[in-house]
Amino acid sequence: MKKLGLKKVAVMAAAAFTVLGVATSASADTQSDLDAVKAKIAETEKKVSEGQVALSKLESQEAKTSQEIATLKKNIAARSEQLADQARAAQLNDAGSMLEFVANSDSVTEAVSRTVTVATVVRANNQTLADQKADKEKLAQKQTDLQAAAEKQKKQNKELAQARADLAVQKTDLEAKKASEDEAKAKAEAAKKAAEEAAKQVATAKSTDDAEKAANQAEAAAASVSSSSNNGNNNSNNQVASQTTSQASSQASSTSAAPAASSVNSSSVLAMADSLTKMHIPYVWGGTSLSGFDCSGLTQYVYGHFGKSLARTAAAQAAQTTRIPVSQAQPGDLLFWGEGGGVYHVAIYVGGGSYIHAPTEGQFVKYGSISGWAPSFAGRL
Structure with a gap:
């Protein structure tokens, strides 16, 4: 034996x-x-x-x-x-x-x-x-x-x-x-x-x-x-x-059933979004290129690089996602401000209560904080 x-x-x-x-x-x-x-x-x-x-x-x-x-x-x-x-x-x-x-x-x-x-x-x-x-x-x-x-x-x-x-x-x-x-x-x-x-x-x-x-x-x-x-x-x-994004997990709901995982590669999305914050790209109304972005132009540009086609406006992009509470948002999800057809702003959630967005005229693509300006809800692609 x-x-x-x-x-x-x-x-x-x-x-x-x-x-x-x-x-x-x-x-x-x-x-x-x-x-x-x-x-x-x-x-x-x-x-x-x-x-x-x-x-x-x-x-x-x-x-x-x-x-x-x-x-x-x-x-x-x-x-x-x-x-x-x-x-x-x-x-x-x-x-x-x-x-x-x-x-x-x-x-x-x-x-x-x-x-x-x-x-x-x-x-x-x-x-x-x-x-x-x-x-x-x-x-x-x-x-x-x-x-x-x-x-x-x-x-x-x-x-x-x-x-x-x-x-x-x-x-x-x-x-x-x-x-x-x-x-x-x-x-x-x-x-x-x-x-x-x-x-x-x-x-x-x-x-x-x-x-x-x-x-x-x-x-x-x-x-x-x-x-x-x-x-x-x-x-x-x-x-x-x-x-x-280890901090993001601490914000997820411990009692609710977790929504389906995102269909995009969040690490790649976050890497590109982060690189754009270092390029001093100005906010431009209707902008969809490195010369200038508005909020939905930025998200459309980033996700488009990874095979995810997003609509042109924040409200239309919100309709493409599965709505979830902000507390359940994970890195790579989208954050929205406003309700229904009145959605007026969108950002990319990076975890730890932070997001990347194109804020408004006179500013550049940059990081923002949920504690500083809280979104209405999150959306998962």
């Missing part, structure tokens, strides 16, 4: 070693992918920072050029008026035109001198005026070029911001996968240790029953790790949501 027990333990240990090897390999691959995404995020954030600095410089140069153009316009107007004054003064006490001014000279030398003086003054002023107009044209072209460069930079910054948001989602998904694989690895290591311990017990067992009991314990441990390995990935999203 000892030989049979040892054989059974050997099989179970082999199974545990196999699962452990698979779990270790998968975890290593996921960690490699996660490290690569983190490197891309760091690189993208650097580019975002550089892009913001570049845009600030362009806007500063544009403002400076506009001021220079305004100054030149004033100078040109003043110079034009000065030319007119000089032309009038050249008539010399109503003596007539500049021709008369020259003709009334007392000598040929004086006439020549007056002619040179008039010509010099007129030529100098005309040249100054021409130079100012040329400078104005150059500055106008410079301003046009700066405006074009600024618009290009804004577009690049928007693309970088989108890339950063997408990478944040990838990072969250990989972290969820890694957490699941790490748990499977830990269980496999525990099963391996249990199998090794069972082998020792079988070898030293004093009776057939003791040997059989030890072998059965090893078999149960191996079966447990096999089962956890198969189910690990299915639980990863719920694990991450629980880890990142």
Whole structure:
């Protein structure tokens, strides 16, 4: 019987070693992918920072050029008026035109001198005026070029911001996968240790029953790790949501039956929503892009990235959800203000009594608190 027990333990240990090897390999691959995404995020954030600095410089140069153009316009107007004054003064006490001014000279030398003086003054002023107009044209072209460069930079910054948001989602998904694989690895290591311990017990067992009991314990441990390995990935999203929003569970009702689970990946939704709060995106009425969001435009944008098509208004979005009390809201659910067709605001619940929303004009996409502005009800997709 000892030989049979040892054989059974050997099989179970082999199974545990196999699962452990698979779990270790998968975890290593996921960690490699996660490290690569983190490197891309760091690189993208650097580019975002550089892009913001570049845009600030362009806007500063544009403002400076506009001021220079305004100054030149004033100078040109003043110079034009000065030319007119000089032309009038050249008539010399109503003596007539500049021709008369020259003709009334007392000598040929004086006439020549007056002619040179008039010509010099007129030529100098005309040249100054021409130079100012040329400078104005150059500055106008410079301003046009700066405006074009600024618009290009804004577009690049928007693309970088989108890339950063997408990478944040990838990072969250990989972290969820890694957490699941790490748990499977830990269980496999525990099963391996249990199998090794069972082998020792079988070898030293004093009776057939003791040997059989030890072998059965090893078999149960191996079966447990096999089962956890198969189910690990299915639980990863719920694990991450629980880890990142542990405070939310304390708010759930302990007496009511829990509503159906959300049909969206809450961890990915929260990762993207959080990234948008760091991008200084302004509230824009009717806005549905990174250039600006209103409340329902924000939720439509975020959930749309994960295959969930939401209506355009807060009231219509409320009609798409299963209504639940705010106390039962879980991360990834929607929060609504108002009732029925009078729903006027929507936000994304992140847990711990906090939510992310596009508040109102003059503000950016940001976090809010239920204690500061309480919603009327929650909705689950």
